[in-house]
Amino acid sequence: MIDLTGRVAVVVGAGSGIGRATALRFAALGATVAAADLDLDAASATAGSADGDVRPYFLDVTDQATIDEARDAVLGDLGAPRIVVNAAGWDSVGPFLDTDRALWEKLVGLNLVGTIAVVRAFLDAMIERGDGGRVVTVASDAGRVGSSGETVYAGAKGGIIAFSKSLAREMARHSILVNCVCPGPTDTPLFASLPERTRLALERAIPLRRLARPEEVAAAIAFFASDEASFTTGQVLSVSGGLTMHG
Amino acid sequence: MIDLTGRAAVVLGAGAGIGQAAALTIARLGAAVAAVDRDPLAVAGTALLAEPQGSVHDYEVDLADAAGFDAVRRGIERDVGVPHIVVEAGGGADPAGAEPAVRAFLDGMIRRGRGGRIVLVAGAGAGRGDGGAAVALTTSLAGELARYGILVNCVSAGPTESAALAKQPQQVRRELEREIPLRRLAHPDEIAAAVAFFASDRASFVTGQVLSVSGGLTMAR
Numbered sequence: 001m002i003d004l005t006g007r008v009a010v011v012v013g014a015g016s017g018i019g020r021a022t023a024l025r026f027a028a029l030g031a032t033v034a035a036a037d038l039d040l041d042a043a044s045a046t047a048g049s050a051d052g053d054v055r056p057y058f059l060d061v062t063d064q065a066t067i068d069e070a071r072d073a074v075l076g077d078l079g080a081p082r083i084v085v086n087a088a089g090w091d092s093v094g095p096f097l098d099t100d101r102a103l104w105e106k107l108v109g110l111n112l113v114g115t116i117a118v119v120r121a122f123l124d125a126m127i128e129r130g131d132g133g134r135v136v137t138v139a140s141d142a143g144r145v146g147s148s149g150e151t152v153y154a155g156a157k158g159g160i161i162a163f164s165k166s167l168a169r170e171m172a173r174h175s176i177l178v179n180c181v182c183p184g185p186t187d188t189p190l191f192a193s194l195p196e197r198t199r200l201a202l203e204r205a206i207p208l209r210r211l212a213r214p215e216e217v218a219a220a221i222a223f224f225a226s227d228e229a230s231f232t233t234g235q236v237l238s239v240s241g242g243l244t245m246h247g
Numbered sequence: 248m249i250d251l252t253g254r255a256a257v258v259l260g261a262g263a264g265i266g267q268a269a270a271l272t273i274a275r276l277g278a279a280v281a282a283v284d285r286d287p288l289a290v291a292g293t294a295l296l297a298e299p300q301g302s303v304h305d306y307e308v309d310l311a312d313a314a315g316f317d318a319v320r321r322g323i324e325r326d327v328g329v330p331h332i333v334v335e336a337g338g339g340a341d342p343a344g345a346e347p348a349v350r351a352f353l354d355g356m357i358r359r360g361r362g363g364r365i366v367l368v369a370g371a372g373a374g375r376g377d378g379g380a381a382v383a384l385t386t387s388l389a390g391e392l393a394r395y396g397i398l399v400n401c402v403s404a405g406p407t408e409s410a411a412l413a414k415q416p417q418q419v420r421r422e423l424e425r426e427i428p429l430r431r432l433a434h435p436d437e438i439a440a441a442v443a444f445f446a447s448d449r450a451s452f453v454t455g456q457v458l459s460v461s462g463g464l465t466m467a468r
Contacts, residue, residue: 002249002449165466172428172463184452207393212452219449228440231405231433234466238456242393245386245455 002226005030008081009225010074012059012118013088015042017188018138021214022085022221027052029222031083034074038088061088061114062106071121080125083225085136086118093194096151104152111156116163123176132175134225137164138217141184141244144236149198157182161236168234177233179224184240186212208241249447252277255328256446259310259348260337261303262289264409265368267296268435269334269442274301276443278332281323283348285309302327310348320351329355332446336368346384353397362396366445368438370403370461382457389455398454400445405461407433429462 009026013019015037023035027050036059037043043056055077059070074081090110092103115137126133142150143157161180168178185191185202191211194202203211217239223229224237238244256273260266262284270282270293280303284290287307297303304326308319323330333352335345349365356363365388369381381401389399406412406423412432424430441460444450459465 168463168466169428172430175429177429207390207454208396208452209393216452219451220453223444223449228444229460230440231429231437231462232441232458232460233428233463235459237453237458239452241452242389242398242454245389246457 002029002222002228004083004222004226007031007083008034008078009083010034010036010081010085010122012036012061012086014046014054015039017087017190018183018186018214018217018221019085019087020046021218022087023054024050025215025218025222026083026225027054029226032078034070034078034081036070036074059118061086061118062110064117067117067121075125080129081122081133082126082131083134083136084119084122084126085138085221085225086115087138087221088114088118089138089140089190091150091153091190093149093198095149099152107152108156108159111153112159112163115160119167123171126176127174130174132177134229135164135167135171135176135178136221136224137178137180138221139164139180139182139236141182141238141240144182144238144246145244164236165234172233177224177229179229179232179234180236181217181220181224182236182238182240182244183212183217184238184243186214186217188214206241206243210241212239212241249276249443249449251332251443251447254278254331255281256332256334257281257283257323257330257352258334258336259283259345260335261293261305262286262337264337265404265407265435265438266334266336267293268439269336269368270303271297271301272436272439272443273332273334273446274303276447277301279327280304281306281327281330283308283319283323284337310345313347316348316351324355329359330363331356331361332364332366334366334368334442334446336442349388353392356397357395360395362398364446364450365392365397365399366442367399367401368404368442369401369457370405370459385457386455393454398445398450400450400453400455401457402438402441402445403457403459403461403465404438405433405459405464407435407438409435427462427464431462433460433462
């Protein structure tokens, strides 16, 4: 039912975790995937394990020049994408009182400005092609309901949610639908970096009593990227085992 | 990629509109569907429409009739089995009105012990209010049923093409379209696609969530 045959998709952060699972899922559904990552070897490994057409690109979401270069390379190799996903993200957990300006700027720059810059880079080509498209951003439940120890990260992720909704309004006239997936705690390298006490407490707080698998988050991204979601824009879907339920 | 082969599904309010589209979509994906509606002719029509490509049994019952509903539930469990999927798409003015009908299937689902999916359809497109009651029901049920692996989610439908809307003056439609960023109404199949996603194994970690399929009309929270 979900079929992406003939679609070109850009997935940023495709070297690991949710981005990797998304690139693999898109490829399995028939898309041609530009898998971009800060770690080109990791992006190449994703391409190597794909059941389909996945091509690795180097892209650092905090470095505009690399975004522009990757965009030019993707447009030259594959043409205008139909689907753009940014799954690159980073967190450093600790009390807000212990954080400093350098960390704030890194968290907001990588998570929020990184998402904005990746999406912005591909919009002109998508609009020019004129047959609509899909943007899927990855925020976090932290951005919907807050999360202690992740205060600035939550602020950046909340920014991604508001950015996605506003962009959805501006892009509706171009039939480019913009939606946001909010993972809860997910079995990724990022989660593995947390202290064990935090990890156990989070698992206990999840009604389904386990972490998300990256593939389960990728499934929601694939739904938004597909023709099945043809009337859905500006929406936020949590894939978090019931950890947060927005009223 | 969404495959419901071997699954039993109940769709309440399957005689027309979104409920009918949901029943047909779920049947096309391979599930055996019990289509329930208070209008026997309408729901028989749904079963007929499904015939070339899916298995849909039709049942007539008024959800307000508790004794009648219990008999229908037994019939459904006999004919298609204990449901894995229950979709509520038109049991009354608000899905909360259909709570007893959803409740009726829970014992069997829990006893079977293989989890399941409940999808409530709320919103203007379902001919209902703002869906506040449906959202409250979704989150409460999701919290209580997580331990059984039964996931509960809600699709909030924006203005949707329907027989009732077709009878309204053109002016009403134009005003609705102007307010919707995508500048058109939903087709029932577009609501049904979100229902099918929640009903599927692809949504294995999603519970207590509300997804608005409204062309951007509402972007609450």
